[in-house]
Amino acid sequence: MQKKDAIIQALKVALPVMFGYVGIGIPCGIMEHQIGMNAFMAFVMSMTFYSGAGQFMIPSMWLASTPLASIIASVSFVNTRQLLYSAAFSPYFEKVAKRLTFLFSATVTDESFGVNMAKYQEGDWGAGRATLVNLFSMTSWGVSNALGVLIGSALSIPTAIAAFAMTSIFICLLMGQKASLENIFVAAVAFVAVCIFKAIGLSGPAILLGALCGVFAGLILLAVKQR
Amino acid sequence: MSLTEFLIVWLSCLATMLACRCIPIFILKGRDLPESLRNALNLIPPAAFAALVANDLFSPTMFSTGIWPGIIPVVAALVVVIVAKTTKSLIWCAITGVVTYALLTLI
Numbered sequence A: 001m002q003k004k005d006a007i008i009q010a011l012k013v014a015l016p017v018m019f020g021y022v023g024i025g026i027p028c029g030i031m032e033h034q035i036g037m038n039a040f041m042a043f044v045m046s047m048t049f050y051s052g053a054g055q056f057m058i059p060s061m062w063l064a065s066t067p068l069a070s071i072i073a074s075v076s077f078v079n080t081r082q083l084l085y086s087a088a089f090s091p092y093f094e095k096v097a098k099r100l101t102f103l104f105s106a107t108v109t110d111e112s113f114g115v116n117m118a119k120y121q122e123g124d125w126g127a128g129r130a131t132l133v134n135l136f137s138m139t140s141w142g143v144s145n146a147l148g149v150l151i152g153s154a155l156s157i158p159t160a161i162a163a164f165a166m167t168s169i170f171i172c173l174l175m176g177q178k179a180s181l182e183n184i185f186v187a188a189v190a191f192v193a194v195c196i197f198k199a200i201g202l203s204g205p206a207i208l209l210g211a212l213c214g215v216f217a218g219l220i221l222l223a224v225k226q227r
Numbered sequence B: 001m002s003l004t005e006f007l008i009v010w011l012s013c014l015a016t017m018l019a020c021r022c023i024p025i026f027i028l029k030g031r032d033l034p035e036s037l038r039n040a041l042n043l044i045p046p047a048a049f050a051a052l053v054a055n056d057l058f059s060p061t062m063f064s065t066g067i068w069p070g071i072i073p074v075v076a077a078l079v080v081v082i083v084a085k086t087t088k089s090l091i092w093c094a095i096t097g098v099v100t101y102a103l104l105t106l107i
Helices: A003-034 A039-048 A050-062 A068-093 A099-106 A108-122 A127-150 A161-175 A179-199 A206-226 B003-028 B035-057 B067-087 B090-106
Strands: none
Touching: A003 A039, A003 A050, A003 A108, A003 A127, A003 B090, A039 A050, A039 A127, A039 B003, A050 A068, A050 B090, A068 A099, A068 A108, A068 A127, A068 A206, A068 B003, A068 B035, A099 A127, A099 A179, A099 B003, A108 A127, A108 B035, A161 B003, A161 B035, A161 B067, A161 B090, A179 B035, A206 B035, B035 B067, B067 B090
16 A cells, blocks of 8 residues: 555544543643643653553643652553453454554554444554554644643633543443444443442543443353353 | 643643553553453443533533523534434534534524
């Protein structure tokens, strides 16, 4: 495939995520500005650590005078869901070189996991284009965060509304899954489990734990079906 | 936040993040996995998407400022479900979702 085609294909897939990241990246930068981060720091953090949830948590916990160790532990705990995404991509990276695998896996987020996984499930998707999707999304996130810091508090974006772009993307990806019995069962169990974990105060790891409950329930269903 | 504190938070969070992002794919890739593990990997996408949606829509404090503010995202989500079914387009879902949410907050 031509390089140019690959870039255009990746850009098309990344575009909804990139727009969404502008909407939440700017408010995130505004918060980072509040705790004294400059545009360069915000950009570096966004282009390496690259985590929406994490980068919102750091300023808000810092403003609540949370000790550094607790901030690091809480943020890390929330990001453990990345373990699942990484595992889910592994079958598609069997023949991919180590460096590309590293670059790809180091730049996966909730959203880029979603759009890339949907493309892999459709077939005709490759590690090069998937990595480009990650890098385009990351650049949008990095630039938006830096912009947010520069804007400071001069602009107020209603974050809850802007963040709903992401929720909408996840809903679309969920609806795009094959409507098989086990998929519906898995999604329903994961959905309810997340609500339960949040209700009992386990908000941090709720996504990971909820998704794991869904996967285990699905495995049990498959085992029962085979009997 | 001083530069030192920034460096500590950034590098520590980056280290745990990279571990979570990179270790599973390197451990699992290219291995002959047992069928149950392969099934489990295939079930991750629907489980993860449902978990992410539930996480965004529900929280124990969602009704703390009244019933309506808590229901708005749920109503907007139902509208997005319809758009997702009909268009299958991420962009359209994102746009309708945000616009519906914004309009509902005006009511």
